Amino acid sequence: MARRTGRRPGNPGTREGxxxxxxxxxxxxxxxxxxxxxxxxAAAVDPALVHHYxxxxxxxxxAAMNAPFDPRELLPxxxxxxxxxxxxxxxxxxxxxxxxxxxTAGVALLRSALSNExxxxxxxxxxxxxVLRRVLDNLDVDPAELPLRGSLVASQLIGLAMMRHxxxxxxxxxxxxxTLVTMIGPTVQRYLTGPLPTPPPPV
Amino acid sequence: MARRTGRRPGNPGTREGxxxxxxxxxxxxxxxxxxxxxxxxAAAVDPALVHHYxxxxxxxxxAAMNAPFDPRELLPxxxxxxxxxxxxxxxxxxxxxxxxxxxTAGVALLRSALSNExxxxxxxxxxxxxVLRRVLDNLDVDPAELPLRGSLVASQLIGLAMMRHxxxxxxxxxxxxxTLVTMIGPTVQRYLTGPLPTPPPPV
Numbered sequence: 001m002a003r004r005t006g007r008r009p010g011n012p013g014t015r016e017g018x019x020x021x022x023x024x025x026x027x028x029x030x031x032x033x034x035x036x037x038x039x040x041x042a043a044a045v046d047p048a049l050v051h052h053y054x055x056x057x058x059x060x061x062x063a064a065m066n067a068p069f070d071p072r073e074l075l076p077x078x079x080x081x082x083x084x085x086x087x088x089x090x091x092x093x094x095x096x097x098x099x100x101x102x103x104t105a106g107v108a109l110l111r112s113a114l115s116n117e118x119x120x121x122x123x124x125x126x127x128x129x130x131v132l133r134r135v136l137d138n139l140d141v142d143p144a145e146l147p148l149r150g151s152l153v154a155s156q157l158i159g160l161a162m163m164r165h166x167x168x169x170x171x172x173x174x175x176x177x178x179t180l181v182t183m184i185g186p187t188v189q190r191y192l193t194g195p196l197p198t199p200p201p202p203v
Numbered sequence: 204m205a206r207r208t209g210r211r212p213g214n215p216g217t218r219e220g221x222x223x224x225x226x227x228x229x230x231x232x233x234x235x236x237x238x239x240x241x242x243x244x245a246a247a248v249d250p251a252l253v254h255h256y257x258x259x260x261x262x263x264x265x266a267a268m269n270a271p272f273d274p275r276e277l278l279p280x281x282x283x284x285x286x287x288x289x290x291x292x293x294x295x296x297x298x299x300x301x302x303x304x305x306x307t308a309g310v311a312l313l314r315s316a317l318s319n320e321x322x323x324x325x326x327x328x329x330x331x332x333x334v335l336r337r338v339l340d341n342l343d344v345d346p347a348e349l350p351l352r353g354s355l356v357a358s359q360l361i362g363l364a365m366m367r368h369x370x371x372x373x374x375x376x377x378x379x380x381x382t383l384v385t386m387i388g389p390t391v392q393r394y395l396t397g398p399l400p401t402p403p404p405p406v
Contacts, residue, residue: 124370183351
């Protein structure tokens with residue numbers, strides 16, 4: 001029977017080949033340092049095919065790391081609203097994600113990041129370039145402070161996910177989300193917009 | 204050649220047998236629920252031999268879970284001094300531990316807890332009964348609030364260890380300890396002694 005569509009089916013291994021090359025490139029060179037052109041070359045395909053399959057570099061990155069959610073869809077909710085309660089909104093969004101089916105993928109990603117240096121690098125790049133950079137670019141803080149603020153927020157939120165979903169320490173494991181929002185929201189707010197310590201004087 | 208000491212060498216497997224029985228008991232019944240008597244019975248030895256090898260139940264528990272440090276030796280430093288800076292002292296102690304050789308054991312324990320439910324249970328019991336209970340018993344707060352306060356502190360400190368030593372997100376990964384004490388100390392202080400949210404009204 002004649003094939004009725006004119007579209008090339010492509011090699012079923014091509015998609016996986018591109019994802020493999022992307023994982024290598026993002027882990028070795030970081031999100032900013034990896035180019036679609038270099039990924040395509042490593043996968044021995046045309047860059048246009050990478051765009052055809054995956055869209056933008058952001059989308060390719062999310063696919064390569066099996067990201068449990070797309071921050072570009074969710075973060076606008078956090079960023080809308082007043083600056084003084086962004087910490088609470090970020091914690092509320094974070095808890096909602098982990099309590100949803102995306103949380104299962106999150107647990108798998110976190111486990112993998114802890115036993116596999118490449119997954120750890122991809123998770124770092126994900127947190128930095130896809131989540132924290134987007135949040136912090138919208139706050140009116142000194143850009144030089146963004147990395148420290150971002151990694152402090154990550155330390156609290158990843159610790160919360162660990163205790164609630166992996167270690168399952170009570171009562172955090174089964175506390176009502178709003179209890180945690182009330183307690184942890186101000187922490188995240190302070191890390192985002194509060195004063196940072198002045199650097200200690202050189203010894 | 205005649206053996207010159209009168210002390211029985213014991214079965215070299217006995218020590219490991221007791222530790223295995225202890226791990227099972229502590230994971231299944233928790234620290235408080237597991238008795239030396241039951242552990243000795245499971246290992247088919249006399250309870251006196253358990254005490255002889257390991258000392259108290261606390262000491263047996265620390266040995267069974269390969270605890271990277273003994274909280275009873277370290278926590279007095281944190282608990283001495285004024286109540287308003289206990290958060291900073293706890294963060295400083297925690298960072299010092301993870302930056303020491305004990306940190307390597309801590310990384311191994313955390314990795315294991317994430318892939319193994321039994322190790323997760325032992326880590327929970329360790330945090331609850333050996334660390335947080337000792338800290339919180341010395342603060343003048345409502346005993347009913349201790350579990351929530353303790354698990355909030357654990358969420359921040361374990362997240363800090365994750366970001367600094369496992370995921371290695373910069374600049375937290377290589378920040379000067381005192382920078383982190385300044386930023387994270389007030390968080391831990393608020394979780395320990397700050398106001399808790401009133402429970403939300405039933406829906």
